Amino acid sequence: MKVFVAGSGGWGTAASLLLKSNGHDVTLWSFFPEEAETLKRERENKKFLKGVSLPEDLKITSDLSLLNGAEALVLATPSFAARQTVKSLKPYLNAKAVICLTKGFDRENGYCLFSDTVDEILESKFPIVALTGPSHAEEVGRRVPTAVVSASKDKDAAEFAQSLFMADWFRVYTTPDIVGAELGGALKNIIALAVGICEGAGFGDNTKAALMTRGLTEMARLGVALGGQSETFAGLSGIGDLIVTCISMHSRNHRAGLLIGEGKSPKAAIEEVGSVVEGYYATEAGYHLSKKTGIEMPICEAMYQLLYSDYGVKQALTDLMTRNKKQEIEEVWMKHIRW
Numbered sequence: 001m002k003v004f005v006a007g008s009g010g011w012g013t014a015a016s017l018l019l020k021s022n023g024h025d026v027t028l029w030s031f032f033p034e035e036a037e038t039l040k041r042e043r044e045n046k047k048f049l050k051g052v053s054l055p056e057d058l059k060i061t062s063d064l065s066l067l068n069g070a071e072a073l074v075l076a077t078p079s080f081a082a083r084q085t086v087k088s089l090k091p092y093l094n095a096k097a098v099i100c101l102t103k104g105f106d107r108e109n110g111y112c113l114f115s116d117t118v119d120e121i122l123e124s125k126f127p128i129v130a131l132t133g134p135s136h137a138e139e140v141g142r143r144v145p146t147a148v149v150s151a152s153k154d155k156d157a158a159e160f161a162q163s164l165f166m167a168d169w170f171r172v173y174t175t176p177d178i179v180g181a182e183l184g185g186a187l188k189n190i191i192a193l194a195v196g197i198c199e200g201a202g203f204g205d206n207t208k209a210a211l212m213t214r215g216l217t218e219m220a221r222l223g224v225a226l227g228g229q230s231e232t233f234a235g236l237s238g239i240g241d242l243i244v245t246c247i248s249m250h251s252r253n254h255r256a257g258l259l260i261g262e263g264k265s266p267k268a269a270i271e272e273v274g275s276v277v278e279g280y281y282a283t284e285a286g287y288h289l290s291k292k293t294g295i296e297m298p299i300c301e302a303m304y305q306l307l308y309s310d311y312g313v314k315q316a317l318t319d320l321m322t323r324n325k326k327q328e329i330e331e332v333w334m335k336h337i338r339w
Contacts, residue, residue: 001025001164004070004095006085008035008060009275010048010137011101012076015165017141019074020058022167027070031081033062049141067092072099072164073126075118078276079104082114086121097157098122099129099150099164103185104278105285113182127157130178131165132185133236134244136251140170147171149237151181173236180228184219184238186282187300189253191215192245193279194303196257201313211299212246218297222286225293253279266307283307298323 001024005016008030016028030036039045043054059066067073073095077085082102098118106117115128133148140146150165150172152158158174166172175181194215195208219242220233232238245251256277259269270277287304290297302320305311 001072002070003027003072003074003164004029004067005074005076006067006089007031007076007078007081007101008039008045009076009078010045010141012074013045013049013052013054014137014141015074015076015101016058017052017054018165018167018170020055021143022164024164025059027059027061027066029064029066030060030062031077031085036060036062048137052141064088065092069094071096072160073097074099074101075114076101078102079106079114079278079281080276082106083108083117083121086118090122093122093126095126097127097129097152097154097160099131099161100182101131103132103182103189104282105186107281107285111285111289113179113186115178115182127152127154128178129154129157129161130182130185131161131172132181132241134240136244136248138250143169145169145171147173147236147240149173149175149181149235151175151178151237153178175232175235175237177229177232179226180223180230180232181237183223183226183228184233185241186278187219187222187286188215188238188242188245189277189279189282190286190300190303191219191242192251192253193257193260193277193283193307194299195246196251196254197261197306197313198257198317199254200258200261202261203317207317208246212242215299216242218295218299222289222293222295222297225295226289252277256280260306261313280307 003019003024003026005012006029016026020026040060102114105111109117119128129152135146135148150158150161162172194211198207252273256269256273283303286300302316306316
């Protein structure tokens with residue numbers, strides 16, 4: 001099958017390798033002509049997947065027209081570039097599905113999910129799939145056993161992506177809850193950044209576990225309010241992606257958080273990481289969506305104050321720890337317990 005992968009970062013490169021090993025005719029597209037030439041010449045993505053060889057028959061290009069005839073478009077750009085990339089690809093697209101690996105929110109469109117943005121740009125002419133879950137590109141590129149979710153409102157499209165990516169070391173489940181799956185993949189970056197900050201500031205495992213657990217509660221609250229299913233956040237695209245992003249040094253969010261916790265400004269930390277830190281932008285989106293929906297998200301709010309004002313790390317943590325007394329699972333208490 002002919003597959004076009006838009007985006008030559010870590011995930012785009014890793015996805016291309018996986019799809020090529022599955023026997024597909026793969027073209028990897030880079031926005032930068034000079035980068036495409038370097039990848040073609042060196043047959044290695046030294047910035048993101050150092051030491052992993054790119055097969056000679058993996059096509060690499062900066063020419064959008066090579067999308068012509070592709071049965072699948074895999075979108076693997078950073079969130080800030082996704083909108084313009086889809087607009088540029090639209091004239092050449094005639095695929096069975098658009099499969100989004102991009103995680104985050106579209107700031108230009110009211111912080112909506114990228115499946116909505118892609119669907120809007122493409123005028124609902126193609127089914128949209130979100131492929132998401134605990135999957136660092138650095139490990140996928142080296143065939144480390146991995147499990148993810150193929151999420152789509154279109155059952156056939158979800159199963160199409162499942163078959164496209166499934167391998168003996170890469171397991172894909174399907175779900176109709178694309179809203180919950182995408183929100184899990186976007187919101188977990190806020191919590192990963194928070195966990196990194198706490199680790200950098202010298203707090204312990206207890207603190208990190210509390211942030212991850214209560215952070216998952218916030219993710220699910222907002223997810224349900226926006227149309228997702230609560231069960232989704234207990235799965236691969238929820239707690240699974242949260243765990244891997246919070247604990248791994250592959251995570252740019254975690255690394256940036258460490259630097260902020262050690263005293264660097266958010267801007268300096270992001271510059272040192274040297275790549276997109278999605279949690280920084282997801283925090284802004286999560287904060288505004290919580291206000292819009294009226295959903296209580298104290299960790300997200302504290303992170304917003306910390307990243308976008310002069311709020312200190314210790315003050316943010318103190319404010320979280322000294323909030324009014326709460327029940328842990330309020331809905332359960334209200335439904336089943338009578339005093």
